Amino acid sequence: MDSNKKYGADLIERYLYAVAKRLPKEQRADIEKELAGLIDDMLAEKAAGGEPSPEDVRAVLLELGKPADLAAKYRGSKNCLIGPDYYGFYITVLKIVLAAVAGGLAIALTIGAIAGGRGNLLEYFGNAVSNLVSALFQAFAWVTVVFALMQRYNAKIDEKGKQWNPSDLPEVPAKKARIPKSEPVAGIVFTVLAIVLFNGAPEIFGIHWFGETHAFVPIFDMDVFRSMLPFINAVFVLGIVKELFKLAIEKYNLKLAAAVTAINIVSLALTLHVFASPAIWNADFITQLQAVQSFAMPADFDLVYHWGRVPHYVAVVAVFGCVVDTMTTIAKGIRYGRGR
Structure with a gap:
């Protein structure tokens, strides 16, 4: 395949991908096939039976219009x-x-x-x-x-x-570089759930006993927790923004890696500010647990010691998760950030 023919085929592939990704999943294959046939017919007419040139391909794609506009026509939406x-x-x-x-x-x-x-x-x-x-x-x-x-x-x-x-169309990403919509969608769903629970039902975060009477021992100092809610919500909002970046960019590249790195750094700082401080944790947690008649302190586990270490444990987990997510995204961005 000569360079002109290869360039034309690549441009068509990029156009088809740009249209298809804006369509409902169940319609993509059929519409992509239909659109490919339409482009072939228009090229045959444009080239008058000869070999279509890159200029012919660009002219046909310009005639079809922006991928977003064409996808809207296929969806039948105004x-x-x-x-x-x-x-x-x-x-x-x-x-x-x-x-x-x-x-x-x-x-x-x-x-x-x-x-x-x-x-x-x-x-x-x-x-x-x-x-x-x-x-x-x-x-x-x-x-x-x-x-x-x-x-x-x-x-x-x-x-x-x-x-x-048409020359401005982004290249079709390699399959391994693409981010399945299910990943950021799941991230957004769980983050919104967390926002609702942290703001609307903070009593979920603790230990409940359901017997003749209901007993609840919170893991947080609720006064400090409420004062920290703006910072906690900021972490969640940043998490949603990160997932929206993934939904919008749809593939791993250096732009996404830079955005994820910046968001993760800010999120980690806020997380450590809130949860690595002993102030937010219920200082009377062990005492309140012992006050529950049906609770028995484990004999072979130093609960008092480990409860005092909770801020440290949370900090370690937060840093580890941030580093893994950031380095993974950067590695994939470097690997797939150039070309297809």
Whole structure:
């Protein structure tokens, strides 16, 4: 295959990939096949039976338009507030966030009902539904506002920038370099769940006894915990931002490695500030445990010593996790950051 033919085939492959990745998974194969056939027909007509040149390929792709716009036509969607460049990503993130908020609140409310006793079930159920609707509405509003701002900012850049050119299409990443959507999606879901639980049901973090009476021993000093919530939430938000970077970039490269490294450093600093300090941990944890009649202190395990070492253990785990995640992402970024 000569260089011109190879370049044309590569450009078509990049265009097909750019369109397909914006489509629902179940439609991608069929639409990609259909679009490839359409491009072949247009090239045959353009080349008048001869061998299509790179200029012919560029002309056909320009005629088809930006991948995001073409994908929007295939989806049959007319987007105003959120344009085709972001619509698919917006829907994905919105589904993730709404599902995570609903699941997290359901868990938090269930725990609250169990820990707080039955009380007036009808009143509790009414408040629960009200809180759920309010939380879902807020989640929807914030996600929509963020993407609307992204769309507006991107539109201003497009107005000032040059016209779209097929040569600007990013290369199709190697399969091993691609990040499956399931990974960042799972990360976002669990992070949102953590946000809901830490903010809405901090009583989950402790030891519960359910006997004739309910006993609860918190692992945190709740006053200090509440004062640290802004820092804890900042760690979670940074975690979501990191996963959004993965969803948006879709592959390991040096840009993602730099973003992950910066986010991990800040997150680690905040995590150590909060959890490596003895202040946030319940200083009376052992005493409160011993006060529970059914609890027996283990004979062959120095619980008092190890509880005092909890901040150290948390720091070690946090640093280890940060280093592994950062170095893994950097290694993959270096390996796959150039070319395909």
